[in-house]
Amino acid sequence: MIDWATCTTDDLLQSIPPAEDDRWEFKSATLLEASSKNEFLKVLSKQVSAFANSGGGNLVFGLSDRKSVEPCEQTVGNQPMKDYLATMVEQSVEYPLRHFRIHRIPLTGDNTNSIFVIAVEDSPAAPHQAKSDKHYYYRIDGHTKPAPHFHVELLRQRETRAVLEILLVEYHVEKFLGTETGIVEILMVLHIRNVSFQSAASWGVLVEHTKQDDCWEIRTTGEHFDETRCFLGSPTPLLPQASTKLCIPLRGRAYDQSGALQAINKLWKSVGFSFRPVTQNHVGQPVRFGDWPDGIKTTVAMNEFERQISSVLPQD
Structure with missing residues (x-):
């Protein structure tokens, strides 16, 4: 090897x-x-x-x-x-x-x-x-x-598995709740494609936060990313060669007793997730955000996330 x-x-x-x-x-x-x-x-x-x-x-x-x-x-x-x-x-x-x-x-x-x-x-x-x-x-x-x-x-004609691939991950800043709380709400959007010739009758994505901190939680449940979570896709089968999106609402919390503004400015750097697409008959290899072959999609997504964070912060 x-x-x-x-x-x-x-x-x-x-x-x-x-x-x-x-x-x-x-x-x-x-x-x-x-x-x-x-x-x-x-x-x-x-x-x-x-x-x-x-x-x-x-x-x-x-x-x-x-x-x-x-x-x-x-x-x-x-x-x-x-x-x-x-x-x-x-x-x-x-x-x-x-x-x-x-x-x-x-x-x-x-x-x-x-x-x-x-x-x-x-x-x-x-x-x-x-x-x-x-x-x-x-x-x-x-x-x-x-x-x-x-x-x-x-x-x-061979019997294949339903194999999914994550093409792109986007982060959209939806709300900034103020420097006193240091909370930012974002929507993580996974662009997914069925790259096989078999329909994915049931599918989802295993998501793990790789930074080992408690800055991020699932907005709908309040659960921290302290372990791998499975987010299920639509109950409608994902057909061969078809694409879709999986949206995950997140809440980022910057802890800084002296004021959250500086911490919020750096919060985006704590984004670190590993993704593993799964179907009824296939489990994909884990892919860390940033491991795509050319890295270009990662750079664009992170630069856009930083720009959005800056746009919702109060100006000095």
């Missing part, structure tokens, strides 16, 4: 197989150069389709067939390469791929340079078609090949 958080190129070389196989594909760093963009998009589309249709796998940029490390470009224009890859992977196939992670692997002894690993998970939305040439691919004997008709049909 690779510890992606601490992995360096030496660690990776010790963990991967001696040659490409059904779960590993190595590509040169030159594909990430601006002059190779067209070729990069073709390769990415084929390999992502193949791994997503074959139970998952890892596409490595910056490693030759002979396992020689080649430092990759670190940016595309002003955008970090990791963010760029996240966007390109999602858009490289139909349906858009959700179940993947981008790992930046620093060179051993040189954190300024790195290679990149695209870790594709088993996708409940398979089969995925490559956008580059409108073909379906799969992995067999360490190679990426066009998927035969029977393989595509098996993927379409």
Whole structure:
């Protein structure tokens, strides 16, 4: 098991197989150069389709067939390469791929340079078609090949689980009850999508407050987030590929005997939740707010939350 958080190129070389196989594909760093963009998009589309249709796998940029490390470009224009890859992977196939992670692997002894690993998970939305040439691919004997008709049909007809994904979390400030009480009422809105081909007859989200404090409580019941809570969705089934929202009313309380104003200004920083979507036949992995591949949605949501907090505070 690779510890992606601490992995360096030496660690990776010790963990991967001696040659490409059904779960590993190595590509040169030159594909990430601006002059190779067209070729990069073709390769990415084929390999992502193949791994997503074959139970998952890892596409490595910056490693030759002979396992020689080649430092990759670190940016595309002003955008970090990791963010760029996240966007390109999602858009490289139909349906858009959700179940993947981008790992930046620093060179051993040189954190300024790195290679990149695209870790594709088993996708409940398979089969995925490559956008580059409108073909379906799969992995067999360490190679990426066009998927035969029977393989595509098996993927379409297999009995799948009802799998939900949380696409975005928003926080809307609804009321500020004054600096004497230090209370802010907000509405947490979870945007949820059924990414599988099976209806979610019953579903919900397990929510855990990860900050280990008592600043936040459920507004309707007054219960503190001292343990994981399950918030049930609508009794109406969530159909395959359909999206919906789950709204959770929260109350934040800033404790500060010298006055709540300064504490309220910092209250938004105590927002820290972990989410685990559940259905009648599937329990998703916990996802902390901020763990999405590109991080952009998190930044926007938190900046907006800070702006709303500031807008309801009295001005000096």
